[in-house]
Amino acid sequence: MGRLTFYGACGTVTGSLYLMEAAGKKILVDCGLYQGVEAVGQERSLPFDPQEIDYVFLTHAHLDHSGRLLELVRGGFRGEILTLQATIELLEIVLRDRLHLDPQAGTEGDLSRLLELCWPFAYHETVEISPYLSFRFQDAGHILGSAHLELWAEGQKFVFSGDIGRWASPIIRDPTPITEADYVVVESTYGGKRHPSWSTAKRQLQQLLRLARSKKVRLFMPSFAIGRTQEILYFLNELVESGKVEPFPVILDSPMALRVTKIYAKHTELYDEEALKRLASGDEIFSFPLLFSTPSVASSRHIDRLQPPYLVIAGSGMVTGGRIVAHLKHHLGDPHTWIVFVGYQGEGTPGRAILERRPVIKLDNHWVANKAKVFRLEAFSAHADHQELIRWLSALQGVKRLFITHGEEPSRVALQREVKLRFGWPSERPQVGRSFAF
């Protein structure tokens, strides 16, 4: 007899945390933080005893899947964290950033202990923990090192989708269709929604850069350090080196994104065919003429003295912190400033307020007039849209029950409706605390 309990990402897109009790073990799948408005009321303590947990399966390094590992270790967890090598490397960056922003989350000591508990595995490799418990990671195509988890326990097969990426994403491979499962836990971030294609993304980016260059404006791109920034650099490399966009200064003003890009550059074994082909032709895929980086704060301040046109890529992605805040404090009031959003802007964030063209924006406790011209490139997304979620699910056979998580309620409902029509599987939208016995 086993049990699966849902402790997060139930009707929200953050806070992934599931507990499985099976084969005499207590197992977590992800241990993520609630973020943005969803974080309100998040308790410091975990809803179980960290000392009793034997294993954590980590699907990828994003904070909303990994952030509370610090609390877990702080609370006495000494089991094993099983994941991909690239995820371990990204995790160190992500959690150190969290410690920097929230010193109460843990200490450097907690972080190094945590990293010592991490064990790397490869995609497609089936690993037997005991005769009653085995697992396998498959490529989820979401960010570098992201995985779907197949877990065999108590004679049943569980599949945890983790975050599902998009087909034909730059750099990394497509999500892996999983063909069999008794029970499936699937994300639904973009249930009921559709993304423009990648070719649209590239074309819009090209037009915007050409225009910014010819109008001689300052262009700011708030960007997430993991995945999004590398995709942008990859496209910029292609556009500049193919001559579609004339070179002009592009400044990567994010030490975190710089470190992440180095990890992306190193793990070529995780690339898709197109990226490998470019690499084989001798191209450095994240580098092109007039790309600069500004690791130190002093070098970042020099950007202000540059003569436009230029593009600054800086975090944080929703303008809630990081170097983008200082840039926009200076330049948001200037109509010659352009801002391009390439990621989701959460409710209540300065990014969302700028996108909604509110006349004044609160940045770093100062009110700043918003006269900038604002653009949004919607095609950049690390998540499967509705059709892609259905595509991933349609490979599955033998599903006894589907649990729809990691989506706001309308998205979960939209996905559930189509699953019912198309596959007829029993499905549910679990609430926090829902426990399922098997």
Ligand SMILES: [Zn+2]
């Ligand atoms: Zn993610």
